[in-house]
Amino acid sequence: MFIPNSMTSNGLGRRTRRLFNRTNNNRKSCEMIIDIHAHITYGNFKIFSRLLGRKPFTVEILLKRMNSEGIDKSVLLPLINAEVLDYYGVAGNQECIEATRKYPDRLMTFCGIDPRSMMNYKKGGLSKLLAVYKKLGCIGIGEMCASIPITHRLYQNLLYVAGEENLPILFHFVSKTGLSYGAVDKLNLPGLEKMLGKFPKTIFIGHSPCFWNEIASVTDKERIGYVKGAIKKEGKLWRFMKNYPNLYGDISAGSGYIALSRDSAKCCKFIEKFSDRLFFGTDRFTSVDEAVPPQIGFLKESLKNKMISKTAYENITHNNFERTFHLG
């Protein structure tokens, strides 16, 4: 779909907004692509990002990129945890909800929640807040970046209500507190496994190097980086995916892309085996002219070369999303 370049810093004209809101009706539904991992930078307070020295990636820029890359719908992930708040100039809950109201046919949003919120000090304490966000249209929780152990009592309180409210949680995983951002877990993700078993009603969506590196046997030293190359021994993710139907993976960012492309035979086996548990995602928001996420070309090429089946392709690009989030 061609979108005229008529954006101004004052916002969009009504005609342009109508075009942005319309998904391409000529595309067959099997070609639908839904991005589960998108961010936008502050649009209501542009001077803030400018002073921070970050290039804007406003909702209008996201829509422009979606149109040129053939992405039909995106899920906005607010960043509100203390570790990431303001750091990237990424929009929070209110601005993401506003954006979905402006472009309801193209955008959906999760809500950002902090497990360290005082409301979460007792089990069930977050129920009211989650109900409010659900009422406002939020369909999941994340990107979860709070840097405390995944087994922490406060995470457990949140995991419980998320299951009760039927809100999947998208996690960034990290190896240590105070290193960067994300739920903390040890090598081989024993905490995640424990929580998957303890909260079977809660859908966990994994993301980040510490999650995806577990596709292969990995060392403590390697796990925080981008591990490339042959998968000599299957890692924990194979067993987790098999044993826990509430575990999903988001293939966004360098971590997701490398995990699914580092060893074509093994990776395609993983994709085929667990294609009903993978979501397409991009996780990029640096500027209007950044590179096209490699996941798009990878999936299309793999389908064309018969490395993955049409069922797997459609599961990842949209079917899993529609099923999990009860759309369509």
Ligand SMILES: [Zn+2]
């Ligand atoms: Zn992200």
